[in-house]
Amino acid sequence: MKTIDINKVVVPQPVLDLVPAAVARRLKLLPLSIENDLLLVAASGEDALDSVEQLENITGMAVDAVMADNPDMLAKALKRYYPDGLHSSRGENATLLFDRIVNRAMQLRASDIHISPHKSGGSVKMRIDGQMRKDLDLGEGILTELTSVIKIAADLDIAEKRTPLDGNINMNLLGDQVSLRVATVPTVHGEHITLRLLTQDDDQALAALNTIGMSDEHYAMLIQALADPNGIILLSGPTGSGKTTTLYAALRHLRGDGGRHLVSIEDPVEKPVSGVTQIKVDSDSGRVTFNKALRSVLRHDPDVIMIGEIRDGETGDIAIKSALTGHLVLSTLHTNSAAGVLTRLVNLGIAPFLVASTLRLAIAQRLVRTPCSHCISFRCPTEAECVEFGWDSADSGLKVPDVHGCSFCGNTGYSGRLGLYEMIPVDREIKKMIISGADEHDFSDYAYTRRGLASLKADGAGKILQGRTTVEEVRAAASSIF
Numbered sequence: 001m002k003t004i005d006i007n008k009v010v011v012p013q014p015v016l017d018l019v020p021a022a023v024a025r026r027l028k029l030l031p032l033s034i035e036n037d038l039l040l041v042a043a044s045g046e047d048a049l050d051s052v053e054q055l056e057n058i059t060g061m062a063v064d065a066v067m068a069d070n071p072d073m074l075a076k077a078l079k080r081y082y083p084d085g086l087h088s089s090r091g092e093n094a095t096l097l098f099d100r101i102v103n104r105a106m107q108l109r110a111s112d113i114h115i116s117p118h119k120s121g122g123s124v125k126m127r128i129d130g131q132m133r134k135d136l137d138l139g140e141g142i143l144t145e146l147t148s149v150i151k152i153a154a155d156l157d158i159a160e161k162r163t164p165l166d167g168n169i170n171m172n173l174l175g176d177q178v179s180l181r182v183a184t185v186p187t188v189h190g191e192h193i194t195l196r197l198l199t200q201d202d203d204q205a206l207a208a209l210n211t212i213g214m215s216d217e218h219y220a221m222l223i224q225a226l227a228d229p230n231g232i233i234l235l236s237g238p239t240g241s242g243k244t245t246t247l248y249a250a251l252r253h254l255r256g257d258g259g260r261h262l263v264s265i266e267d268p269v270e271k272p273v274s275g276v277t278q279i280k281v282d283s284d285s286g287r288v289t290f291n292k293a294l295r296s297v298l299r300h301d302p303d304v305i306m307i308g309e310i311r312d313g314e315t316g317d318i319a320i321k322s323a324l325t326g327h328l329v330l331s332t333l334h335t336n337s338a339a340g341v342l343t344r345l346v347n348l349g350i351a352p353f354l355v356a357s358t359l360r361l362a363i364a365q366r367l368v369r370t371p372c373s374h375c376i377s378f379r380c381p382t383e384a385e386c387v388e389f390g391w392d393s394a395d396s397g398l399k400v401p402d403v404h405g406c407s408f409c410g411n412t413g414y415s416g417r418l419g420l421y422e423m424i425p426v427d428r429e430i431k432k433m434i435i436s437g438a439d440e441h442d443f444s445d446y447a448y449t450r451r452g453l454a455s456l457k458a459d460g461a462g463k464i465l466q467g468r469t470t471v472e473e474v475r476a477a478a479s480s481i482f
């Protein structure tokens, strides 16, 4: 019999509904998926075969089983999916419903839960791998109760419905500590609630630089730039492209080196990182602006300064001066491409020779989804795809993944994400080009044609052939660049 890691499974509600809670608990079987009238369940222990037979009799369906490799995990999963006293969503108590929603968000690895009111009733949506998915429709009555339950748990005033409120919830779900950041915002139909799932062990949640999807070539470029005692490393990409993850991973790498004083100026501080002095900018009140914070930071003798974002010439100017006075500066810029980074600082009004002498590495990145390993399939690329991604169409060994969707990935075909990157190290030629006022096109031409560096699209093309993402994902991610 095959075995399965139960923690990697997401069971859709319709599949759970096929097996009554009492039966699932008694037989210690967790339904996983249904395909062509064959119900697949996870089982454990010596009675597994006996239990499967009983389930076939009870449900009248053909049942196939895989062994859970850890019986305790199966027991825990059964409790999660079939909480005591909760059999259907009809007449469900709002507190239990809230537990069930958070449970499900954890199972699905969601980053956020959105509870939105509509004209009548509302819906629960979850953001998974960056994409919003509707999960549940709510009737008017239960929506009102649920909203109150959440606001009470977050210690918010339930009578206040006209202004946005913020709070936190710490809850214990079957032994797991869960923290949620709660934000409400009034809409025409009532209060919209956003719940962000926070991980308990923030250091663990901090990705290591070699796990976020960089090719060996890109990883080596970044490590080399981080080893520099001074200079500026700039990341670009749209919102949600994983820039913050990369910056934090870089901080984690630098912290591992030891011996350097790390300071970050952020708006807001997204994750607490031990070993880094994190300063929160309060731009709303104007008390702690980016520039004020940056100036005061320099008095604290940091070696490495991370600035959340260079938004204007003034911030750019201080960043450059910090780099000139012996600091390594990491920051982000709002441009689309690595070549765009090379022109942006000059466009912000900084003297080209200062940019040329301080900038070390320009990076652009995007996030793409990775195919679900349970339902991935492979095919030969089409002639058009070979042209598009620069593959040799005569090479019959090339395979690209297709996605389908199954119960493991909530029918999306994808599970998890990885970064696509392009990096341009500032060499002597690039310095000359910056000073002589080269444009984005000139930089791209030099970097990707003459130097033969991997552009974002080329990076994606390689990752498609490795089966780590799909043609569709790379096309969508890179569309803003080419």
Ligand SMILES: [Zn+2]
Binding pocket: 372, 373, 374, 375, 376, 404, 405, 406, 407, 408, 409, 410, 411, 413, 414
């Ligand atoms: Zn799948």
